[in-house]
Amino acid sequence: MPHQEALTVIARIRDGQVTPLKKMLGSIREHHESWDLVPFAKLARVHFARFMVFDATHDLDSDSLPPQLVLLTNVDAPLSDHLEELATVCADGLDRVFAHCEDYPALNARSPTTRVQFLEQHSCRSDAVHVNRRGRSVEQIRQEESLRSEIDKFLDANDFDAVVPATLKERITAFVRGRSDLAWALRPPEPPALSWRIKEWAHKYFSLLAVLLLSPLILLCLPLFLYLLRRHERRDVPDTSSASAESIRAFRDDEDFWPHNQVVAVGLFKPGLFRESVARVILRMADFATRHIYNRGILSGLNTIHFARWVTFDDGRRLFFTSNYDGSLESYMNDFIDKAAWGLNAIFSNGDGFPRTEFLFCGGITDEKAYKRFLPTRQVQTNVWYSAYPHLTTKNIANNEAIRRGLSERMDDEQTREWLRRFGSGNRLSESGWVARQLDSLPWERICRHCK
Amino acid sequence: MSTLQVKEIQGIVLHGYGSLNHAGFLLLQVQNAALVKVWLGTLPLRTSEQRPEAADLCINIAFTAAGLKKLGLAEDQLGMFAGEFTEGMTGTEHRRRILGDHGESSPEQWRWGGPGNDGVDVLLLCYAGDEEALNRVVERTVGDYESRGLRLIERLGTVKLPDRKEHFGFRDGISQPAIMGFDEEGTPGNMVAAGEFVLGYPNAYGQYTDRPLVRPEQDPLHLLPVAPEAASHHDLGMNGSYLVFRQLSQDVHEFWNYLAQQAPGKFAGDTTQACIALASKMVGRWPSGAPLVNSPQADNPALADDNDFMFVRSGDADGLKCPIGSHVRRSNPRDALDPEPGSDRSIEVGKRHRIIRRGRAYGPPAAASMQPGEIIGKPADNQERGLHFFCFNTHIGRQFEFIQYTWVNSPKFDGLYEDDDPLIGDRGATEQTRGGVFTVQQEPVRKRVTGMPRFVTVRGGGYFFMPGISAVRYLASLK
Ligand code: HEM
Numbered sequence: 001m002p003h004q005e006a007l008t009v010i011a012r013i014r015d016g017q018v019t020p021l022k023k024m025l026g027s028i029r030e031h032h033e034s035w036d037l038v039p040f041a042k043l044a045r046v047h048f049a050r051f052m053v054f055d056a057t058h059d060l061d062s063d064s065l066p067p068q069l070v071l072l073t074n075v076d077a078p079l080s081d082h083l084e085e086l087a088t089v090c091a092d093g094l095d096r097v098f099a100h101c102e103d104y105p106a107l108n109a110r111s112p113t114t115r116v117q118f119l120e121q122h123s124c125r126s127d128a129v130h131v132n133r134r135g136r137s138v139e140q141i142r143q144e145e146s147l148r149s150e151i152d153k154f155l156d157a158n159d160f161d162a163v164v165p166a167t168l169k170e171r172i173t174a175f176v177r178g179r180s181d182l183a184w185a186l187r188p189p190e191p192p193a194l195s196w197r198i199k200e201w202a203h204k205y206f207s208l209l210a211v212l213l214l215s216p217l218i219l220l221c222l223p224l225f226l227y228l229l230r231r232h233e234r235r236d237v238p239d240t241s242s243a244s245a246e247s248i249r250a251f252r253d254d255e256d257f258w259p260h261n262q263v264v265a266v267g268l269f270k271p272g273l274f275r276e277s278v279a280r281v282i283l284r285m286a287d288f289a290t291r292h293i294y295n296r297g298i299l300s301g302l303n304t305i306h307f308a309r310w311v312t313f314d315d316g317r318r319l320f321f322t323s324n325y326d327g328s329l330e331s332y333m334n335d336f337i338d339k340a341a342w343g344l345n346a347i348f349s350n351g352d353g354f355p356r357t358e359f360l361f362c363g364g365i366t367d368e369k370a371y372k373r374f375l376p377t378r379q380v381q382t383n384v385w386y387s388a389y390p391h392l393t394t395k396n397i398a399n400n401e402a403i404r405r406g407l408s409e410r411m412d413d414e415q416t417r418e419w420l421r422r423f424g425s426g427n428r429l430s431e432s433g434w435v436a437r438q439l440d441s442l443p444w445e446r447i448c449r450h451c452k
Numbered sequence: 453m454s455t456l457q458v459k460e461i462q463g464i465v466l467h468g469y470g471s472l473n474h475a476g477f478l479l480l481q482v483q484n485a486a487l488v489k490v491w492l493g494t495l496p497l498r499t500s501e502q503r504p505e506a507a508d509l510c511i512n513i514a515f516t517a518a519g520l521k522k523l524g525l526a527e528d529q530l531g532m533f534a535g536e537f538t539e540g541m542t543g544t545e546h547r548r549r550i551l552g553d554h555g556e557s558s559p560e561q562w563r564w565g566g567p568g569n570d571g572v573d574v575l576l577l578c579y580a581g582d583e584e585a586l587n588r589v590v591e592r593t594v595g596d597y598e599s600r601g602l603r604l605i606e607r608l609g610t611v612k613l614p615d616r617k618e619h620f621g622f623r624d625g626i627s628q629p630a631i632m633g634f635d636e637e638g639t640p641g642n643m644v645a646a647g648e649f650v651l652g653y654p655n656a657y658g659q660y661t662d663r664p665l666v667r668p669e670q671d672p673l674h675l676l677p678v679a680p681e682a683a684s685h686h687d688l689g690m691n692g693s694y695l696v697f698r699q700l701s702q703d704v705h706e707f708w709n710y711l712a713q714q715a716p717g718k719f720a721g722d723t724t725q726a727c728i729a730l731a732s733k734m735v736g737r738w739p740s741g742a743p744l745v746n747s748p749q750a751d752n753p754a755l756a757d758d759n760d761f762m763f764v765r766s767g768d769a770d771g772l773k774c775p776i777g778s779h780v781r782r783s784n785p786r787d788a789l790d791p792e793p794g795s796d797r798s799i800e801v802g803k804r805h806r807i808i809r810r811g812r813a814y815g816p817p818a819a820a821s822m823q824p825g826e827i828i829g830k831p832a833d834n835q836e837r838g839l840h841f842f843c844f845n846t847h848i849g850r851q852f853e854f855i856q857y858t859w860v861n862s863p864k865f866d867g868l869y870e871d872d873d874p875l876i877g878d879r880g881a882t883e884q885t886r887g888g889v890f891t892v893q894q895e896p897v898r899k900r901v902t903g904m905p906r907f908v909t910v911r912g913g914g915y916f917f918m919p920g921i922s923a924v925r926y927l928a929s930l931k
Contacts, residue, residue, distance in 0.1 A: 252546040368657045391884040395867045424891035424898035427867030
C-alpha cells in the first residue's frame with residue numbers, strides 16, 4: 001500500500017481576478033454534492049482536496065501580502081502520478097481556475113507537461129502533516145467498507161444465536177472466501193514500500209541522535225529560554241476582537257452536510273527572532289510527532305482527524321492550518337479544549353493574537369471563551385472541498401480495517417469475541433505507541449494549575 | 453463554590469414542579485409594549501426558593517429575541533446574547549441541518565415558531581394542581597390579553613400520564629444533572645457546575661459564560677445585580693437561562709407497529725415481550741424506568757428511579773446491556789466516550805454537555821394505563837400527541853445543539869455506522885447522513901433492525917431566554 005503525500009500549491013492571483021475567481025469557485029454550500037469543474041472524484045488517489053482563496057492583506061509591519069489561490073490535496077503516493085492525473089484528467093478545470101493566477105502557462109503553451117511544471121513550481125512544503133493512518137489508501141478504505149457492509153448483510157440474513165464464536169468466525173470467513181469480489185480481504189493489507197519505511201526510520205533515528213548530541217546545549221539554554229518565553233508570554237497581546245456575526249454564519253453555512261467537516265485557519269507569526277525560532281523548532285517537533293509518535297490514528301488525544309497540515313508561507317511570515325475531521329466544528333473545538341490543548345498551544349501560541357499561554361503548553365486554548373471567539377477571526381473560507389469517503393468516520397475506517405485483518409488472524413476465544421463485537425459499531429481503536437500514550441495521559445490540568 | 457441566589461432564579465429552572473400535574477404554555481405576541489411592561493412589573497413570578505406544594509399556582513416567563521427587542525432592549529445588549537438565541541431555532545439553513553428539521557419536520561410545516569407562523573415574543577408557563585385552578589391562574593394572569601397589550605397565538609396544553617410516562621410508554625424525567633451549590637445530594641459523576649444552567653455563575657470550564665451586561669447608566673434604578681466578574685457592569689443575564697422548546701409529535705402507533713414487525717423472532721418471548729425487549733433496548737431503560745445497565749435481563753420496577761450507574765465503569769463498555777445507540781446512552785454518555793472511556797476525565801468532558809429537562813407530555817394517551825402491552829395492537833387513531841420538550845442550558849451550542857447533532861442525530865455516535873437515535877433520530881436528510889438502523893450489541897454477534905421510520909416529528913419550537921427575577925423587573929422598566 002502506498003504512503004500518503006500532501007500537495008500544497010499556492011499561486012498569486014492576478015490583479016483584478018480575485019472576484020471572478022471566487023465566483024467561479026463558489027462555496028461548499030452551493031456544490032457540496034459535487035463540483036464538476038475540477039472532478040476530483042475521477043482521480044483514483046485523492047483522499048481530500050480543496051481550493052481556497054487567501055485575500056490580499058498585510059503583515060504586522062503593514063507590508064502588503066498579495067491575494068493567493070491555494071490548492072490542497074491529500075493523495076496516495078507517488079505524488080508524480082497524482083500531478084500527472086491532475087494535469088490530464090482535470091486539465092480543463094485546472095486551466096480555467098489557474099488562468100486567474102500569475103505565471104500560468106499561456107493558452108498556446110498549455111500541455112500536461114507545462115501544467116505539471118506550474119504545479120511543481122508553485123508547490124510548497126508542509127511543515128507537518130497528520131495522516132490518520134499512514135499507508136491506508138483510498139482504495140483500501142473503500143474496499144474495506146464494502147467488505148464490512150457485505151458481512152453485515154450476511155449476519156442480518158442468518159440466525160446465529162446458538163452458534164459459538166469460533167464457529168461464527170469460520171462461517172464469516174467462509175462467506176468471504178466464497179465471494180470472489182471479496183477474496184482480497186483474506187490477506188492483510190500490504191505495508192507501505194520498504195524504501196519509504198527505511199526513509200522514515202532513518203529520519204526518526206537521525207533526529208533522535210541529533211537531539212541527543214545537542215542535549216547538553218539544550219539544557220544549558222533552558223533557563224534563558226524559559227526566561228524569554230515567560231517575558232514574551234506576559235507581553236504578547238491577545239486579540240480580543242470578535243468576528244462579525246455574518247462571517248461566523250457564513251462559515252456555519254458551509255458545515256455539516258456530511259459527517260466530515262473541514263476548517264482552515266491562517267495567521268501571522270508573532271514578531272521577533274525569539275518567536276520565529278520557537279515556531280520553527282515547534283513545527284519541527286510537530287513534524288517528528290506526526291510521523292513517529294502520533295501515527296496510529298490519534299493526534300494528541302484526538303482521534304477524529306483524517307488529515308491535517310501546517311504550512312508556513314509568505315516567506316515565513318504566515319502559517320496556515322487545515323484539517324479534515326469528523327463531526328461539527330463545535331465538537332472539534334471542544335475536543336481541542338478538552339483533549340488536545342497542550343500540543344495545539346505549543347504550535348499556535350506563536351501566532352499573533354492567540355489567547356495567552358503559560359509555559360507554552362498551558363492556558364491558551366483552555367480558555368473556552370477566548371478560543372471560541374478567536375478562531376473565527378483567523379478562519380478562512382474553503383470554496384471547494386472534496387472527500388473521497390464523506391460518509392466514513394475515522395472510527396469506521398479503523399474498525400473496517402480491524403475486521404479485515406481479523407479474517408486472516410488466528411485468535412483465541414476472547415479475541416474472537418472481541419472481533420465479533422466490531423460488527424455494527426467499532427469504538428475500539430488500535431492503541432497508540434508507548435510515547436503517545438504517555439503524553440496523552442499526562443495530567444495537564446494539574447500541571448497547568450502549577451504554571452499559573 | 454458559589455451558592456445560588458434562589459430567590460432570583462425562576463422556579464421552573466431549578467424545580468420540575470412535579471407536584472403540579474396541570475400546565476399550560478402560552479405563546480404570546482407583544483401588541484403594545486408599554487402595556488406589556490406594566491403587566492411585567494406586576495407579574496407574581498415563582499422563584500426557585502421553594503419546591504411547590506400541590507395547591508400552589510406557579511407562573512414563569514421567557515422571551516424570544518424578537519420579544520426582547522419589542523420591549524425596547526438596546527441592540528448592543530441583544531448582541532451580547534448567545535448567537536444561537538438571536539438567530540433563532542429556524543434562523544439558518546445550518547441550524548435546521550444540525551437539528552434535523554427537514555421533511556415533515558421542516559419549519560415551513562410547523563404550527564408555531566416557523567417562518568410562516570405568527571412571531572412568538574413571550575412564553576408564559578402556568579402550572580397548577582388541577583385543571584380548574586390552572587384556568588383560574590391563566591385568567592388571573594392574562595385575562596383578556598388585549599388589556600395587557602398581548603395577543604394569544606396559542607395555548608399549548610399538557611397531560612400528566614400515569615407513572616410519569618411519556619407517550620411511547622416509558623417513564624420519563626428520571627435523570628437530571630445535580631447542580632453544584634443547589635443540590636446537596638448527587639454522585640460526583642452527576643454534579644455539574646451551576647453556570648452550565650444558570651448564567652452569572654462559573655460554568656464547567658470555570659468561566660462565566662458570555663451574557664448581556666449593561667453599563668450602570670443604562671440601569672439608573674440599579675435593578676440589576678453587579679456582574680460577578682466585571683464589577684463595572686450590571687448583569688442582565690445573571691440568574692437567567694436559555695430555554696429550548698420543541699414540540700415533538702410522537703407517532704405511537706408507528707413506533708409499536710414497527711417493533712411488532714421487527715422484534716418477534718429476533719427477541720425472546722411472545723410478540724408483546726419481544727416488542728418491549730427491543731423497545732427497552734432502544735430507550736436504555738425498561739418501561740418502569742429501570743436502567744438496562746443495572747437490570748439487563750428483565751424489567752424491575754424497584755429500580756424505577758435508579759440513576760446510579762455509569763456505562764464503562766458499570767461493566768458495560770461494549771453495550772451488551774445498554775446498547776451504544778440507545779436514547780439514554782447517547783443523550784448522556786456519562787463515562788463512555790473519549791478521551792479515556794471509564795475515566796474521571798471522560799466524565800468531566802461529558803459534564804460540558806448536560807441539560808436540565810422540564811418537558812411535559814401533551815395529547816391523549818394511546819391507552820389509559822400506558823402499559824405497552826395495552827398500547828401494542830391499538831389501531832391508529834390519528835390523534836396528535838407528543839412531548840413539549842423543553843430544557844435549560846447556558847451555552848445552547850455546546851449543550852442542547854451538541855447533544856442533538858453530535859449525539860442524538862449522528863449516525864456515527866461512538867463508532868456506529870448508520871444508527872441515529874432509535875427513538876427520536878431524524879434518520880438523516882441525505883445519503884451521507886442516513887440513519888434508521890439500530891444495532892443491539894450481544895453475544896455471539898450483534899442483531900440489528902433497519903429501515904426504521906422517523907417516530908418523532910417537530911411541530912414547533914423556539915429558543916427563549918428566561919431572565920432572573922430582577923432582570924424581568926428591569927425589562928419592565930425599559931423606556
Ligand atoms: C418525543 C421525544 C422524546 C422522548 C419520547 C424521550 C424519552 C426519554 C426517556 C424515556 C428517557 C429516560 C428517562 C430519564 O432518564 O429521564 C429520556 C432521557 C433523556 N432524554 Fe429524552 N426523549 C425525547 C426527546 C429528547 C430530546 C429532544 C433530547 C435532547 C436533545 C432528549 C434528551 C434526553 C436526556 C439528556 C435524557 C437523560 C439521559 C440520562 O441522563 O441518562 N430527549 N428521554
